[in-house]
Amino acid sequence: MMSTDMKEGQEGKAVIEDEEESVWERFCQFAYSGDYTSEGPDIDALVNNDQLLFKPPVRPDIPVITGGKHTRKKNRIVVPTPEPTRSRIWDEFCNRVYPISQLEDTPDEEDCSADYTEVFLCHAKLYVFADKWCVSSLQNPCLHKLKQTLQRFTIYQSRRRDLYKLIDYCYKFTRENDRDNPLTSLVAHYISCVVEYLVNDQGFQDLLETHVRFSRDLVLRMAQRLDTTDNLDGGDFDLDL
Numbered sequence: 001m002m003s004t005d006m007k008e009g010q011e012g013k014a015v016i017e018d019e020e021e022s023v024w025e026r027f028c029q030f031a032y033s034g035d036y037t038s039e040g041p042d043i044d045a046l047v048n049n050d051q052l053l054f055k056p057p058v059r060p061d062i063p064v065i066t067g068g069k070h071t072r073k074k075n076r077i078v079v080p081t082p083e084p085t086r087s088r089i090w091d092e093f094c095n096r097v098y099p100i101s102q103l104e105d106t107p108d109e110e111d112c113s114a115d116y117t118e119v120f121l122c123h124a125k126l127y128v129f130a131d132k133w134c135v136s137s138l139q140n141p142c143l144h145k146l147k148q149t150l151q152r153f154t155i156y157q158s159r160r161r162d163l164y165k166l167i168d169y170c171y172k173f174t175r176e177n178d179r180d181n182p183l184t185s186l187v188a189h190y191i192s193c194v195v196e197y198l199v200n201d202q203g204f205q206d207l208l209e210t211h212v213r214f215s216r217d218l219v220l221r222m223a224q225r226l227d228t229t230d231n232l233d234g235g236d237f238d239l240d241l
Contacts, residue, residue, distance in 0.1 A: 023125050030126075030138055038145060039122035042115035053197040054155040089224050090193045096147055096186065098140035116159065119149055120166040127183050128173045143182055150190045155197050164203050167191065171211040184217060192221035
């Protein structure tokens with residue numbers, strides 16, 4: 001922001017107000033170290049005997065983008081059991097890459113029913129902060145960490161609300177006219193991969209009514225899960241909602 005034509009660049013200073021303390025702390029941590037520490041799950045929210053909806057199997061290793069080049073990391077990455085129409089879009093989600101410097105690994109889940117709301121939101125909030133203040137070097141790390149967390153996330157019945165809070169925040173605090181926002185694009189892409197585990201829940205239906213942009217993005221993503229023989233001519237289409 002200090003190297004732009006914005007007011008902050010012209011005056012040589014920036015006054016940052018109305019930001020959460022945790023967001024500011026992670027920004028400072030990133031500014032000094034090139035990385036930031038993710039929020040941990042709320043272990044106190046553990047729900048016993050919760051209904052398992054979706055638990056992706058473990059894949060031993062996948063390519064990770066570091067410094068703009070592919071490397072291999074032997075950490076536990078999860079992918080769902082492939083289905084003919086879902087496999088393609090899930091692979092596309094897993095292969096989303098964000099050129100970054102080396103970052104800390106996102107830890108695997110230890111408590112399968114712990115509340116991951118704040119884990120998701122710490123990345124989303126920091127991305128919104130970086131976008132607002134033109135800290136472009138921070139955006140890709142936020143997207144990378146959020147994607148890695150979603151990629152490993154096990155969906156239990158009570159944990160659907162963790163995803164709902166992420167969706168609500170992302171679509172509430174990004175620009176209405178930004179159809180190609182990287183944050184909402186990432187979230188809609190993930191939801192399109194697991195939508196069948198959410199669609200019959202009232203909380204999800206409320207989100208569809210509240211956030212028209214989310215509904216539009218989800219429909220466009222879901223179209224990619226249809227077979228090409230399902231009356232699709234392969235051409236581009238758009239929705240004006």
